[in-house]
Amino acid sequence: xxxxxxxxxxxxxxxxxxxxxxxxxxxxxxxxxxxxxxxxxxxxxxxxxxxxxxxxxxxxxxxxxxxxxxxxxxxxxxxxxxxxxxxxxxxxxxxxxxxxxxxxxxxxxxxxxxxxxxxxxxxxxxxxxxxxxxxxxxxxxxxxxxxxxxxxxxxxxxxxxxxxxxxxxxxxxxxxxxxxxxxxxxxxxxxxxxxxxxxxxxxxxxxxxxxxxxxxxxxxxxxxxxxxxxxxxxxxxxxxxxxxxxxxxxxxxxxxxxxxxxxxxxxxxxxxxxxxxxxxxxxxxxxxxxxxxxxxxxxxxxxxxxxxxxxxxxxxxxxxxxxxxxxxxxxxxxxxxxxxxxxxxxxxxxxxxxxxxxxxxxxxxxxxxxxxxxxxxxxxxxxxxxxxxxxxxxxxxxxxxxxxxxxxxxxxxxxxxxxxxxxxxxxxxxxxxx
Amino acid sequence: xxxxxxxxxxxxxxxxxxxxxxxxxxxxxxxxxxxxxxxxxxxxxxxxxxxxxxxxxxxxxxxxxxxxxxxxxxxxxxxxxxx
Ligand SMILES: Cc1ncc(COP(=O)(O)O)c(C=O)c1O
Numbered sequence: 380x381x382x383x384x385x386x387x388x389x390x391x392x393x394x395x396x397x398x399x400x401x402x403x404x405x406x407x408x409x410x411x412x413x414x415x416x417x418x419x420x421x422x423x424x425x426x427x428x429x430x431x432x433x434x435x436x437x438x439x440x441x442x443x444x445x446x447x448x449x450x451x452x453x454x455x456x457x458x459x460x461x462x463x464x465x466x467x468x469x470x471x472x473x474x475x476x477x478x479x480x481x482x483x484x485x486x487x488x489x490x491x492x493x494x495x496x497x498x499x500x501x502x503x504x505x506x507x508x509x510x511x512x513x514x515x516x517x518x519x520x521x522x523x524x525x526x527x528x529x530x531x532x533x534x535x536x537x538x539x540x541x542x543x544x545x546x547x548x549x550x551x552x553x554x555x556x557x558x559x560x561x562x563x564x565x566x567x568x569x570x571x572x573x574x575x576x577x578x579x580x581x582x583x584x585x586x587x588x589x590x591x592x593x594x595x596x597x598x599x600x601x602x603x604x605x606x607x608x609x610x611x612x613x614x615x616x617x618x619x620x621x622x623x624x625x626x627x628x629x630x631x632x633x634x635x636x637x638x639x640x641x642x643x644x645x646x647x648x649x650x651x652x653x654x655x656x657x658x659x660x661x662x663x664x665x666x667x668x669x670x671x672x673x674x675x676x677x678x679x680x681x682x683x684x685x686x687x688x689x690x691x692x693x694x695x696x697x698x699x700x701x702x703x704x705x706x707x708x709x710x711x712x713x714x715x716x717x718x719x720x721x722x723x724x725x726x727x728x729x730x731x732x733x734x735x736x737x738x739x740x741x742x743x744x745x746x747x748x749x750x751x752x753x754x755x756x757x758x759x760x761x762x763x764x765x766x767x768x769x770x771x772x773x774x775x776x777x778x779x780x781x782x783x784x785x786x787x788x789x790x791x792x793x794x795x796x797x798x799x800x801x802x803x804x805x806x807x808x809x810x811x812x813x
Numbered sequence: 814x815x816x817x818x819x820x821x822x823x824x825x826x827x828x829x830x831x832x833x834x835x836x837x838x839x840x841x842x843x844x845x846x847x848x849x850x851x852x853x854x855x856x857x858x859x860x861x862x863x864x865x866x867x868x869x870x871x872x873x874x875x876x877x878x879x880x881x882x883x884x885x886x887x888x889x890x891x892x893x894x895x896x
Contacts, residue, residue: 508872513861543865
C-alpha cells in the first residue's frame with residue numbers, strides 16, 4: 380500500500396471524475412472505421428479528437444506499402460539501430476524527410492516524445508542553458524529533466540519575456556537553446572516565430588521548433604510554422620512526429636548543422652530503444668509522399684478548421700485565439716466540462732477532454748482536432764451538436780444561431796458511415812487510440 | 814533571522830500573493846509544497862515571478878532542492894549575490 384499511497388490524491392480526483400459519469404482516460408472504441416468515424420458503445424461516432432490532420436490512417440497507398448513491407452522484411456527490427464543495425468527503409472525515410480525540409484540531416488526516432496527527449500537532453504549539457512516556453516508539451520519538460528542543463532522558462536509566446544530571461548543569462552558561459560512549438564497542442568495557437576528569431580539572433584542562441592501539430596498543416600509545402608513565417612534558415616532544429624499528419628508512429632529531427640550525425644551515438648533515447656518496424660517505416664514514407672503530392676488535403680484541412688472555429692466562435696463559445704486544426708472550447712469549471720464532454724460522446728461526437736494540469740490554465744478544454752477527411756457535413760453536425768448542448772448547459776446565449784437551426788441527430792453522419800458495415804467484431808480494436 | 818532576510822521574506826510574500834491571488838503568511842519553517850499547497854505548476858509560476866521581481870535567473874533545478882521557505886530565502890540570497 381505504501382508504494383502507491385502517494386497517488387491517493389490523484390486517485391481521489393479520478394474517482395470524483397468517474398462518479399460524475401465521465402471517464403475521458405479510458406474511452407474504449409469498439410472499432411475505428413475510417414479516419415473520422417468510429418464505433419463507441421455500439422454507436423457510430425464522429426471522431427473529432429484524433430490529430431489525424433490529413434486523414435491518412437486508411438490511405439490505400441500507405442496501407443499497401445505497409446503490408447508489402449511486413450511480407451518482405453518481417454514484423455519487427457527487434458533492436459536498436461546502434462546495436463542491431465539499420466534497414467534500408469530507415470535510411471530511405473531519413474533521406475526523404477531531410478529532402479522534404481531541404482536540410483542536410485535527419486534522425487528518426489521511435490516516437491515524437493523520444494525525439495524531444497533525445498534532442499533536447501543531448502544538445503545542451505550541464506554548462507549550457509535550456510530555455511523553454513512555459514506552456515511546453517510534456518515531452519519537452521521531461522527532456523529538460525533527463526538532460527543536465529539548467530532550465531529556464533519564459534512566459535508563453537512572449538518574445539519580450541524570452542529576451543528578458545536571455546539577458547539575465549548573458550554573462551553566463553555556455554550555449555543557449557530555445558525550444559518552442561509550431562502549433563500548441565492544447566489551445567491551437569501558433570508561436571510568434573519571427574519575433575522569437577529576432578531574439579534568438581540578438582542573443583546568439585539556438586532555436587528548436589517542435590512542429591508536431593503543424594507539419595503537414597502549415598506552410599506552402601506543409602513543412603510547418605517556420606515555413607509559413609519564412610524563417611526556416613534561422614531555425615536550427617525542427618522536431619516532429621509521424622503520429623499526426625503522417626498517420627503512424629515515430630518522430631524525427633532535421634537540421635543542417637555540421638557534425639549532427641554524432642548525435643546517433645550520443646542521444647540515449649535514440650540508442651537504447653528498438654527502431655521502428657518495417658511496416659511503420661513503409662507507411663510513413665508513403666504518407667510523406669502523399670503529403671507532398673496532394674496539397675489539396677492541406678487546403679481542405681484549412682477550410683474545415685476555419686469553418687469549425689468560426690462556427691463555434693459565432694455560437695458564443697470561448698475558443699482559442701486562432702483558427703487552426705486544434706480547436707479548443709474553454710470551460711471554466713472542470714465538472715461542467717466533464718458533463719458536457721460526456722453528452723457529446725453519448726450523442727455521437729468524440730473529442731478530447733483536457734483537464735488541468737495538462738491545460739495551461741486552471742480551466743478545462745473541450746479539445747477537438749479537425750481532419751482533412753471531415754466533410755462540411757461532419758463539421759456542421761459537430762457545431763450544431765455542441766451549440767445545442769452548450770445552450771442546454773447555459774453556456775451560450777439563446778438567440779445566436781451559427782446556422783439556420785436544423786434537427787440534429789447522430790443519423791446525420793456522412794453517407795459512408797451510414798452505409799459502411801463495421802468491418803470487424805468489436806473485440807480486437809479499442810486499444811488503438813491513445 | 815537577519816534584518817535582510819526579514820525584508821526578503823516580505824518581498825517573497827508579496828510575490829507569492831500576486832501569483833496565488835490571495836493573502837499568505839510566510840514563515841521560514843514552512844514547507845512550500847505541503848504547507849502552502851502549491852502544485853508543480855504554481856511552483857514554476859512562482860519561480861518566474863521571483864525571477865522578475867529580483868531580476869535574476871532561477872533554473873528549475875535550483876528550485877528542486879528548495880523545500881522550506883528558509884531554503885528559498887537562502888537560494889535567493891545566493892543567486893542575488895552572484896548576479
Ligand atoms: C507538441 C508535441 N510534441 C511531441 C509530441 C509527442 O509525439 P508522439 O505522440 O509521436 O510521441 C506531441 C504529441 O503527443 C506533441 O503534442
